[in-house]
Amino acid sequence: MTYSEENYIKVIYHLSLVSPKGINTNAIAGMIESKASSVTDMVKKLAEKELVDYQKYQGVTLTQKGLHAAKMIVRKHRLWEVFLVEKLDFTWDEVHDLAEELEHIKSEKLINRLDEFLGFPKEDPHGDPIPDRYGQMIKVEKQLLSEVGLNKKVMCLGVKDSSPSFLQYLDKHQISLGSEIEIINKEAFDMSLTILMNGKEILISNKIAGNLFVKVM
Amino acid sequence: MTYSEENYIKVIYHLSLVSPKGINTNAIAGMIESKASSVTDMVKKLAEKELVDYQKYQGVTLTQKGLHAAKMIVRKHRLWEVFLVEKLDFTWDEVHDLAEELEHIKSEKLINRLDEFLGFPKEDPHGDPIPDRYGQMIKVEKQLLSEVGLNKKVMCLGVKDSSPSFLQYLDKHQISLGSEIEIINKEAFDMSLTILMNGKEILISNKIAGNLFVKVM
DNA sequence: AATAATTTTTAGTTTTGTCTAAATTTATTT
DNA sequence: AAATAAATTTAGACAAAACTAAAAATTATT
Known part of the structure; x- marks a missing residue:
């Protein structure tokens, strides 16, 4: 290919x-x-x-063949992202473009060794699942923060659109994978949310909430 | 490029x-x-x-510009080789072809971070010097084992031709970078050598000796 | 159901990097 | 120094992957 x-x-x-x-x-x-x-x-x-x-x-x-090929590319992409973030201290908004290049390196052995070196991670830095060498991956039962009801407590699982500007926004507000969030108000007019995180109240637009995957706890 | x-x-x-x-x-x-x-x-x-x-x-x-570009490619190639051997447990005869691909990944930041992650190595797994980010590298005063005189003690520094078959030959005879060797006989007829290594005598052909870089101690 | 709008495909070019075969230049030999 | 051999360059062609513009098929609208 x-x-x-x-x-x-x-x-x-x-x-x-x-x-x-x-x-x-x-x-x-x-x-x-x-x-x-x-x-x-x-x-x-x-x-x-x-x-x-x-x-x-x-x-x-x-086709089945095409699906498997695709999963193997996604596997490489996401494993390289983990490597860049965990071992080379890149931030999660920097790694996508580099992984776009690295995903084309052709070696099963390399990618399986890398997987092992990283401790067989199940998710990449954006919360997306990493296929194993057979193409299997976990399914994350996630929903968008914008769809969650009032007064629910949720954990941040990943992002929908991982554009650098969005990821930088999250960093600025100290929202990362695993962050725990409580929804304390929903404005009917613009659907903006007031959330409680680490004891602080933050106002979040509907656009942001529609880009953030969470799990209800 | x-x-x-x-x-x-x-x-x-x-x-x-x-x-x-x-x-x-x-x-x-x-x-x-x-x-x-x-x-x-x-x-x-x-x-x-x-x-x-x-x-x-x-x-x-x-040109100056071309020379610098070349050194940066060599830098990438050799740093990736170190990564593959030290972190992913590849053997020194496996890494060349993979590094040929990895050397084309375009990111200064990536390669400098990798350099740091590896502890700023000065040589690759074959004993070849790694240029730093400015193109500077150590010069190894090495000579071929075939050119060294009788009864000299030498240390193995690197290989000239790093073909897998040659590297596997070295592995089989437990010759690696840093191995200490003493030349105890030189056959006039075919220039083959008898060497002493780890207390054992080994016969080595002139072709092998002409592919092995050493430093007289 | 006919027409308009949109989407998709075809046909013909372009660029990059390669090739073969022929022509040209340089090196070697007599 | 002329003839021959070897190396190098030119000219023309090809495959991959993209493009533009025009044609064809599908979908939407009246």
Whole structure:
């Protein structure tokens, strides 16, 4: 698999998690920052290699082979993120782009050794599950903070959109994975929340709350 | 710099260390496993980017800019090798090909953090010096075991050709970096050596001795 | 159900890095 | 010094992966 083919497979995988039907050309083009016509070309090649099922105008789905390949790329991506944060002291907003490069290093042995070196972590620094060497991963029963009812106590599990600016916002307010939060007010007008964390009250917009995955405790 | 450009710069650097005059097209083609005509094309591009000086039919030399770029690639290669051997328990004959891939990961910050994580090593697992972030590296006053006189005591410093089969040969005979060796006989006919190591006598061919760098003690 | 709007595909180019084969330059030999 | 051999460069072609613009198919709207 080429660098580019791997990126397509990965993007199709991520889109599949959100909508499990056929993934359409434009959605892929949007994610990969290319044009629909380029996607059509690549998708034909992936179909020839039996990594996706594809019928003209009907979108694509991953085959079993494609699904496994995608999970292995995600595995590499997330393990490298753990390495960068835990061993090289990067912050969680810095690691995504680097992991995008590192995920293409081709060696099963390397990634399995890295997994072992890191102590077989189950989640990456953003709270996303890491597939094991067979593609198995834990399922986190998480929901968005914006969907949680009043007066509930929750624990922060991960983020939906892991853009650097959002992650930096969280750092600034000392919100990290494992932080415990209580929702003490919900403003009806703009759905903003007042939360209690480490004894401090913080006001949080609905947009922020809609980007933060939590677990009710 | 593209992946391919980096490989050319690195190869030209390695050839420059052996013969400091202009590096000819065929030598580069041999190392990179391509054809002379491809080399000509690439060398023109590198000259446009001012990474090499090039005049038709006269071979190439690295510019200051090219030399620095080459050292940074070598730095990455050798630091990743140390990481693989020291942290992930790879053997010294396994790491070269993996480091060939890892050396192209583009991040100054990553490589400097890795350097720190590894304790700023001065040499890679084969005894080759690692350039620091400014391109500086130690110079090892080493000579080939085949050139050392009779009855001298030497310490093993590194290898010339680091092919897996040679490295495995060394492992089999328990010769590693730092091993102390005494030359107790030199056969005039085939220049093979009898050496004393850890109290044991071993017979070594001239070809092996010509691949092993040592320092007289 | 016909038309409009959108999405997807096709056709034809472009760029990067490679190749082969032919032409040119340099080196070697007689 | 001329002839031959070897090395190097040029010219033209190709594959991968992208693009633009136009055509075709699907979906939405009236």
